[in-house]
Amino acid sequence: MPMPTMTLSISCPDQRGLVAKLAQFVYRYNGNIVHADHHTDAVAGIFLSRLEWELEGFEIPRDQIATTFINYAQREKIFTSWQGVRWQLRASDIPYRLAIWVSRQDHCLWDLLLRQRAGDLFAEIPLIISNHEHLRPIAEQFGIDFHYIPVTPETKPLAEAKQLQLLKDYRIDLVVLAKYMQVLSPEFIEAFPQVINIHHSFLPAFAGANPYHRAYERGVKIIGATAHYATVDLDEGPIIEQAVVPVSHRDTVADLIRKGKDLERVVLARAVRLHLQNRILVYGNRTAVFA
Template identity: 50%
Template sequence: MSQPVHALFLVSAPDQPGLVARLASFFYAAGLNIVDASNHTDVHAEGGARFFMRLVVDLAGLSTPAASSALRGSATRGALEAAFGELATSLSAQWSVRYSDVVQRAAVLVTKDPACLYDIVLRQRSGELPCEIPLIISNHPTLEPVAESFRIPFVCLPVTPETKADQEKRVLELTAQHHIDLVILARYMQVLTSGFLDHAPPVINIHHGFLPAFQGARPYHQAHARGVKLIGATAHYATKDLDQGPIIEQDVARVTHAMGPDELTRVGRDVERVVLSRAVRAHLERRVIVEGRRTIVL
């Protein structure tokens, strides 16, 4: 039995009376069933309250006379988007849509640490992350055997300060060639330039974000030296501002004075794996709306 095909709409707009009713009425008039919906109004938003909504719409009704009539005789995805766009304009709304039968393609960028790479690929292979992974890129050859074990193409692109521009250009060429929709930085230990990010698909990074005082190398050794009681991780969209992009997911774990640097590293890696996979899944499931420097995860 084939899976139903859904359209996943994300909407953000200035808050106003009747928003939910108008959005629901649009799909009702087209004979399309809303199978899931969630919304939130941020009354603290700068410039006035903002409304956010995620709608999952069953496209089975798109072939009915009601849909054809409501969409001006063309019951296609293009006609649906055009008509919804007109409604969104009348609401001063921003919106986007993806379809469940169009599988997103993710490239994973790594350096030498295999923990997050293994976790992402295993979750993808088990069906937990709804995407394809056609490409792994690294600035070191260390993890090529991991890619080979999963039969995923691996490209090693070494980088130095002198070759960084050319290396990033080649990464962009590969993402275009493989039709990549999302870039996952699975402990990729290179700072991406604003020029790269301006042309790349969305990029999700994992960072030891609950160690803000410990920048640079060996953060868990620094944490041990300071006797921290919590360690954690933050997954965020990468922007030109280093580790300052909109946050998607965070978590922490308690630690004690009895744990050495190696034990802190192990605990930290566990948190990083979980946080990164949660963020990637939220993105792939179209549950994340970026609003300025923050996200709304519905």
């Protein structure tokens, strides 16, 4: 394991001196900064920052860093107002706990599980939820609890209540929709907003169902995949990662689907890794990705 670090992520109204003041907080307590990324959205007037430092030698016990930072920020008047300030601290040696949700397609599920087993994704995956039984053998092969929760329009509220309870019981930090072919309700998103979805097109093109068929009908020359945070608006959440591949008039719908699946695996894995490394800051319906 590499040396543990702490990451401070902040988005707030822009003002002078923020970079210096944040760095001074780390320096004051003998911290060694290993990564510092900042961005200002001049149109929105938003400042975004990701500051990562080594915990070895840092003079504040990790369970007291948050309180110390709040006191420091108030004392040094880092922010003219706390209104609009969003911040998070996360230690690198504490893995996120993921729940992977699937339907019948298995390509993204296999990819995530193999990457996690190989150490490419530093996370725990204690739970897989599906609205079909088809992929239970994969969960059993990896020793992961599998919960089958069928969903119909009539049973959706009850199904989502069961899903939310499972997320609480398993102490889940992030839900990954790995080709889970159901739309989450606004009530679910409000209760658990930390959800990453993979969509099989280069959004905002071909949102919704059957994007490869629609792309074929339009004779497109590229197809893509998009990983984004799920919101109440279908396929319109903040985009994390995208990729494209060229196609031609010779490609059938089946060819587009095959090529698209390859993209989906890679794009979803990249998005999940960025989240696990605390490299994504969301503001409005946009993201700053400090990759």
